[in-house]
Amino acid sequence: MQTIQILALGKCKEGYLREACREYEKRLSRYCRLQITELEPAALSQNPSEKEIAVALEKEGAELLKRAKGYCIAMCIEGKQLTSPDLAEKLEQAAQGGDSGAVTFLIGSSYGLAPAVKQRAQLRLSMSAMTFPHQLARVMLLEQIYRGYQILAGTKYHK
Template identity: 35%
Template sequence: MKITLAAVLSTRSLLEAGGRWFDDYVSRIARYTPCESQAFESEKALLEWIERQQGRTRAYAILFDSRGRQYSSEEFAAQVGRLRDEGTQRVVFAIGPADGWSPAAKQRADLLLSLGLMTLPHQLARVVVAEQVYRAFTILAGHPYHSGH
């Protein structure tokens, strides 16, 4: 399963924010499964990219949205584990534009997921998503990273 951490960002400076922590989690995730980061200037560009990534199977798109489902870290890990065990080839975790996802993007999503009721800046949300994906893989592997929660 290949993981893509994607974000719609209005400027390049946003991409650099939180970079060291974000990059660290991307490299940690890569110990468990291939992982990459992608940034897009528009929602349209992101959705077109997702459609081009489809190989033999459709890319599974998880879009972060304030009105999405809320999972505990354990529930999130279970969802990631199900996708892995079902043979999902590509999972895209995407943080949307500042004004939210369009109805078309929400319709394309396989899962709308919320990071919580509070609004986070894109820079911080990227780090939180990367950390939670890493945490999910450590939970699935029985690694002690999560044991001190």
């Protein structure tokens, strides 16, 4: 069974979004071993300088890279936008690859991801050109992973 790991900086705080995440976690348990790890973002001052942000991103990035395994997908606004079938294909390709077919989705803090994290990733993925709250984006990502497995299973869910 494929391992899907989501490494996210920050916690999913809103109850209704946590409930949505739990629902997709339950649904995904039939298809993969899902591991969601919430990491603490680096502390920043009220109005951080560019240098302070860069240092924080590097610190966060080091923690992400230490935990990342398998095929890594960096979630970032400048990434490539895929269709749901395209994402399903990436999951399938990773499952056939090494490292038990593990896939790690990397979600940065509100300032994004360190350049080293983006370089490590085999894919930079954008959900949309629009900006979403991180918590909602996590639910959307879980839904798309679930949809990908539904596509691979040939169900009608994705239509």
